[in-house]
Amino acid sequence: MCINFRTINKAQILSLNLTPPQFPYGEESYPKDNSPILLWMNGRVEWRSAQFGLLPSWSKDKDYKAETHNARVETVDRKVSFQSAWQNNQFALVPMQAFYEPRYGTTAQSERWRIERQDQRPFMAAAIYEIWREKDETIYSFSLITINADAHPLMNQFHKADVEKRSIVVMPRPQWKRWLQADHRNAKSLLQDIDPTQFHAYADARLITKTPSLNLDLF
Numbered sequence: 001m002c003i004n005f006r007t008i009n010k011a012q013i014l015s016l017n018l019t020p021p022q023f024p025y026g027e028e029s030y031p032k033d034n035s036p037i038l039l040w041m042n043g044r045v046e047w048r049s050a051q052f053g054l055l056p057s058w059s060k061d062k063d064y065k066a067e068t069h070n071a072r073v074e075t076v077d078r079k080v081s082f083q084s085a086w087q088n089n090q091f092a093l094v095p096m097q098a099f100y101e102p103r104y105g106t107t108a109q110s111e112r113w114r115i116e117r118q119d120q121r122p123f124m125a126a127a128i129y130e131i132w133r134e135k136d137e138t139i140y141s142f143s144l145i146t147i148n149a150d151a152h153p154l155m156n157q158f159h160k161a162d163v164e165k166r167s168i169v170v171m172p173r174p175q176w177k178r179w180l181q182a183d184h185r186n187a188k189s190l191l192q193d194i195d196p197t198q199f200h201a202y203a204d205a206r207l208i209t210k211t212p213s214l215n216l217d218l219f
Contacts (some may be wrong), residue, residue: 001069001070001106001159001166002070002099002101002125002144002146002166002168003030003031003069003070004026004028004029004030004099004100005029005096005097005098005099005125006027006029006096006097006098006099006100006114007025007026007028007029007036007096007097008037008095008096008097008122009097010026011120012095012097012121012122013095013122015121015122016122018045019034020036020134021047021049022047023036023047023049028123029052030052031052031053031067032051032052032053032068033051033052034049034050034051034052035049035050035052035094035122035142036048036049036050036095037050037092037094037127037129037140037142038093038095038124038176038180038212039090039092039093039129039180040091040096040177040180040181040195044076044210045177045180046204048084048129048140049140050092050129050140050141050142051140051141051142051205052069052083052141052142053067053068053069053082053132053141053142053143054068054069054071054082054128054129054142055086055132055139055141056080056081056084056130056132056145057059057066057084057130057131057132057133058084059132062132062134062137062139064081064095066081068081068141068143069143069144070143070145070146070166070168071127071128071142071143071144071145071146072146072166073078073081073129073145073146073169073188073191074148075146076128076145076148077184078162078181079090082128082143084122084130085128085130085143086128086184086187087184088147088184088187089182089184089187090126090128090129090131091126091127091128091129091179091180091181091183091187092126092142092180093124093125093126093127093171093176093179094124094125094126094127094142094144095122095123095124096122096124096125097125098114098115098116099114099115099116099117099125099168100112100113100114100115100204101113101155101158101159101201102158102159103157103158103203104159104160104161105155111203112203112204112205113156113158113201113202113203113204114201114202114203114204115154115199115200115201116199116200116201117198117199118198118199118200119162121200123170123171124170124171124173124176125144125145125169125170125171126144126145126168126169126170126171126179126190126191127142127144127145128142128143128145129142129143130142136167142163144168145168145169145171145191146166146167146168146169147166147167147169147193148164148166148167148192149165149166149167149193150164150165150213152165152167152193152194152196153196154165154194154196154199154200154201155193155194157201167193168192168194169191169192170194170195170199171190171191171192172192175190178190214218
């Protein structure tokens with residue numbers, strides 16, 4: 001699973017030949033934080049500021065209590081929280097510099113580990129999104145798709161030994177548009193393991209702290 005990732009800055013967005021979004025967001029994202037995501041809307045790719053943790057469109061309460069920051073690929077098409085977004089082909093990409101997972105050694109204390117590309121270039125994670133509306137309020141939200149990683153040479157080292165290993169899905173650039181425009185009947189075929197030859201992981205000694213929202217123009 002993934003509940004914390006590092007967002008990309010303006011320079012990195014420009015390096016991907018994308019126009020930066022015109023809204024503020026934090027350097028790191030945790031559940032309930034707003035982060036930039038890419039959607040296919042109005043016949044083009046568009047940015048949206050979206051809450052990390054999907055809020056179903058049918059929810060009567062915007063403070064939805066279920067943990068929806070990750071959506072398991074095995075059940076995303078039938079779990080009540082995610083079913084509508086999946087069946088309505090509401091696919092998104094979440095740009096990242098890195099994401100974080102806990103790694104346990106011989107003690108019960110975990111270390112925060114950072115997973116990133118070896119060349120330190122930004123990447124896109126596969127997600128689904130939802131739009132919640134009530135009167136004059138509109139909330140975009142998203143969940144990161146996860147797949148089993150028990151046998152993955154990089155991702156199988158995180159979380160406790162008796163817990164199933166999971167990983168987000170990094171979408172290769174040639175597949176970005178295909179994922180955003182995918183049909184739910186064949187979308188799962190686009191979800192592949194992280195390439196272990198392109199990514200590495202290491203202990204991140206920084207404290208896990210939430211940072212205030214920053215304006216992109218200050219990066």
